[in-house]
Amino acid sequence: MAASRTTLALLLFAPLAFFAAFFLAPMAVVALTSLTTDDGGLTFAHYARILFDQYHWDVLWVTFRIALATTALCLLIGFPLAWYLVRIVRWRSWRRACVILIVVPLFTSNIVRSFGWMVLLGRTGLVNQGLMGMGMTERPIRFLGTETGILIGMVYILMPFVVLSVGNALAKIDTALEDASADLGVGPARTFWFVTLPLCLPGAVSGAIMVFALAVSAYVTPALLSGGQITVFSMLIFQQYSSVFDFHYGGALSVTLLVLTLVLVTLAGRIGERGRRAA
Amino acid sequence: MIARLLIRIIALAAMAYLVLPLVVIMGASLTQTSYLAFPPQGLTLKWFGVLFDDPSYVSAFITSTLLALAATAVAVLLAVPASLALARYVFAGRAGVSSLLMSPLVLPYVVLGAALLQFGNDFGLARSFEALLVGHVVIVMPFVLRSVLPLLTPEQRALEEASMDLGGTPVATFFLVVLPQIRGGIVSGALLAFISSWINVELSIFNTTSALNTIPVKMFNYVQYTIDPTIAAVSAITIVAAALVIILLDLLIGLDMLSERQQP
Structure with a gap:
């Protein structure tokens, strides 16, 4: 035992x-x-300054609003896409090509992808x-520098996470359960609602958590697509460390973002856990 | 049936949405005009030439590559022993160690980048290759852990014990028995680690300077002020590189994870 x-x-x-030296100590x-x-x-x-300043609440609200909308849209578009790939596509090579096309953006930097939208949305x-x-x-719509523009870029960047996690969950569902439900005379809509959906809920929740956490702390995409018009929380942190050099205040902002992210991830993790147990 | 058709339409539209920006960038990098145009007007590779004639791009390419290679190598050297410890031993604080090593996956990179800049300042490490390296090791290590851990199964362990019973030393057992079994996980984890390091902006941006710059940070600073075909050319190179790595991963471990009724 001593040896082991x-x-x-x-x-x-x-x-x-x-990790102690270069992760825990810096934090x-x-x-x-x-x-x-x-x-x-x-x-x-420094915390009081964040807490009692209306500006911070506004920035936080914008950040959360964008992150929530991003998560909702990712699920709304990502779920049908995952369903299509797992349940509808019959041709293996096409599915394989789709999966590769979904993963390629994940392996390309946020800059490149946001830049693509800067060109498209101009x-x-x-x-x-x-x-x-x-x-x-009639006239060109202004996308860059608006929340819509940021949203288009964020959904684009984060949707692959939802497709992959929902797709994985869908692929693991034993379709015999759905057949059983159908054999018992339950219609397809109700079968979907009461059998299929609960079974892939943990996958959807874990994908959604990932997306929300990444959206709240996103920096590059909002920075590029906002054109300096809209401020999100991570930009405040960046300003403090790169131009204002107020490490105390920047630190307080960092800790706030960190705690927010951790709370959200833990909370949503619990929900996912409960879903898994129920299923 | 209508639902099915609707799903089909949404899915194909979503695929188009995912592919469009990448196609636009690649197309725009080939334009003959000196401004970005899509569809490209005329075809030329001159923007790629401009890129390779610019020493600041070349040096950023070198920095990014060295950084990603070094971070991946260190991460593998740290993650393999850590996954052996996590898979083979039951000890107090095991769950804590595991969440600590995995936590960079959910951590805002901006926060870690800022922390490393400030911490580095106190030790004269700030804005150096080393400062970039340690940060990148921290964020890429979870990828290696995550792909190696599932391979350290009880069946794999049985072979390890057989080797020891037959008189193999722990070192020989590791290199001749364990390593070949987890090699696939190490390779795919290392590829993911390499890419995550290669594309990072949020962490690197705090510790880069105009002389020590990575490709994504250079692009980020550039794109905020100017948009021209050179930036599309750099982007196109990174897209092609990413696609090649993914096809490699697909051949190596198979990315068709969405096939129905696969083994959980």
């Missing part, structure tokens, strides 16, 4: 030391700085040309 303890310690030493420094003044005294002033971009060509609008 030694082996365990040897195996874990390097990874844990690395601790940030947390500590957020609670101190320049001369080292303890203070909650005044003379393909989207406006298309809309005007179809007579749906």
Whole structure:
């Protein structure tokens, strides 16, 4: 037993030391700085500043609104796509090609993908040309610098997560359960609602959590598509560290975002867990 | 039937939505005009030439590649022992260790990047290759862990014990028995790690300078002020590289995870 303890310690030493030095310690420094003044005294002033400033609540509200809308749209579009790939596509090669096409964007940087939308959504971009060509609008619609523009980019970037997690859940469902429901005289709509949906709920929830957490902390996409017109929470952090150099206040903002993300992920994780147990 | 048709339409529209921006970028990188145009007007590869003549792009390519390679190598060296410990031993705090090592997956990268900048400042490490490297190791390690851990099954362990019973030393057992069994997981985890490092902006942006820059950060700073075909050309290169890696992964581990009735 002693030998195995030694082996365990040897195996874990390097990874844990690395994470302690370059992950936990920096985070601790940030947390500590957020609670101190320049001369080292303890203070909650930086948090109070966030809490009592209307501007922060506005930014938080915009951030959450975009993240919520992103999550909802990702589910709304991602679910049918996952269903199509798992249940409707018969031709294996086409499904394989689709999966590759869904994964390629995930492996391409946010910059490249947001940049694609900057080009598409511009005044003379393909989207406006298309809309005007179809007579749906007379003048080009302004997308860049609006929440709609950010939303289009965010849904685009995060949807693959939903498709993959819902698709995985759908693929694992034993269709015999649905057949049984149908044999018992239950209609397709009710079978879907009471059998299929609950079975893939954990997958959908875990995909949604991932999307929401990533959307709340997103920086690159909103920064590029907002054109400086709209501020989200991560931009505030970036400003403090890159131009204002107020590490105390930046630290407080970082800790706020971190805690928010962790709470959301844990909360949604519990819901997913319950769904899994119920199913 | 109507529902089925509707799903089909939404799904195909969604696929178009996913593919469109990438097609537009690749197309726009071939335009002969000096501004971005899609559909491209005339076809030329000159923007790729402009790119390779620009020393700042070349050096950013080199930095990004070295960074991604080094981060992946260190992450593999740390993740393999960690996954052995997590899969083979029951110990107090095991769940805690596992969540700690996986947590960078859900962590806002902006926060970690800021933390590393500030922490680095205190130790004279800020805005250096090393500062970039340690951050990248932290964020890519979970990918390797996640693809190696599921391979360390009880069946795999039985072979390991057989080797030890037959007199193999732990080191020989590791290299001759364990390593070949988890090689697939290491390779796919390393590919994911490499890509995640290669495309990162949020973490790198805090510790890069104009002399020490990665490709995505350089692009990010550039795109905010100017949009021209060179940036489309860099983007096109990264898209093609990503597609190649994915096809490689598909051949290696099979990405057709959405086939019905697969083994859970």
